[in-house]
Amino acid sequence: MLNISAEQHLSDGRNYHHGDLRRALISAARALITETQDWTFSLREVARRAGVSHNAPYNHFPEKRDMLAAVAADGFETLRQRTLQAIQSTQSAREALAKCAHAYVQNGVENPALYRLMFGSELARDNQWPDEAHAAGQRTKAVIEEIVCRGADSGEFAVDIDDTDELTGVVLSLWSAVHGLTMFVIDGMTGTSRSVPELVDQLVAMQCRGLRSRMAQ
């Protein structure tokens, strides 16, 4: 994954402090988020963990927010890889969508704070996201787009993928549903005792039904 350990760097012959402090800071911050399930820790604490002075981070990030944005981008990359792996060797678009959704939700459940950072975040400044995090999010979206195109090709989904607007809208609707469910599960807002996989299955079933028949809107 993206978490290159300190040892690897050192065995590289590169000095931890001079070779890749940026990466080390991101790793340290991500580890802190994973451990504490919170990101109210200080930038100084991250620097301490990385074994550098409390200002060293400013050589790599303009301010704290930008470092968190880099962690978020890292989280998006992990999510992308996990969903991508989940749809390997699936037999149908329908199955791929289900597998993707399960992997997606589980990724969030396993590290709620990181998932919250990726989306909920005060990363936005003036309601504008840092480019790095934004781009990483778009790459994650591409996985869903691939599934939709596959379903259209196979005839499973009644989507006109040559109509860019329609394709984008469908992809966005699907991502919205899966993302929303992930948030509610994480936040304990489901208000039911049903298992997470059951909820995911029901959501996917409903979305697939919506994609199959295309009556008057």
Added chain:
Amino acid sequence: MLNISAEQHLSDGRNYHHGDLRRALISAARALITETQDWTFSLREVARRAGVSHNAPYNHFPEKRDMLAAVAADGFETLRQRTLQAIQSTQSAREALAKCAHAYVQNGVENPALYRLMFGSELARDNQWPDEAHAAGQRTKAVIEEIVCRGADSGEFAVDIDDTDELTGVVLSLWSAVHGLTMFVIDGMTGTSRSVPELVDQLVAMQCRGLRSRMAQ
């Protein structure tokens, strides 16, 4: 709405500082969020705005987080009222769902920071939400549940509302989709030039299709 002004308090004959500082603090914080589109302001700043010493808030909230949670609950209440009003005098469940979704998304777009606070939030401590915010969220969910029940009664939606699990799952799926879309619109992650109303319409159309026919899952 819930924003009772200072004047109203004073005309009540109640002293602003002794009568309802809690409410005044929530209002001040909400105003700060609305103005700055951020909630990294300090608790001391909120106290300043309310014209009290920097510790007065501690008489009403155990810590800063709890005050933000109260603001979030306030935001949920506004959202609930706006969606509730949107579905008044609608002719069908289908129309109600559309109107509700439009009002919901627009509410988020009008005050992104508040919406982010309500959901994305580091309000959670140990992944557990403050009771007040949690309860307010559940009340918002009830609006969607009402629409689904109405659609089941009228035969518009093929949902067995006597099956609690199924009903909960459907409501959660719908809420997930609308919430997810709201977040993506706010975060500028839609990756399309289509208008927000168009995206909402497409999402609603897809969800309704999913609710109408019930073939083998």
Added chain:
DNA sequence: ACCTGAACACCGTTCAAGT
């Protein structure tokens, strides 16, 4: 180019005290 240490203006929270 990258890192350090001192410095500045702030903050969340606690505590003893006032009414």
Added chain:
DNA sequence: ACCTGAACACCGTTCAAGT
């Protein structure tokens, strides 16, 4: 019961200086 003021340990960020 509610509010104040002083105090504590911290933080983000800047700056001058070191290599």
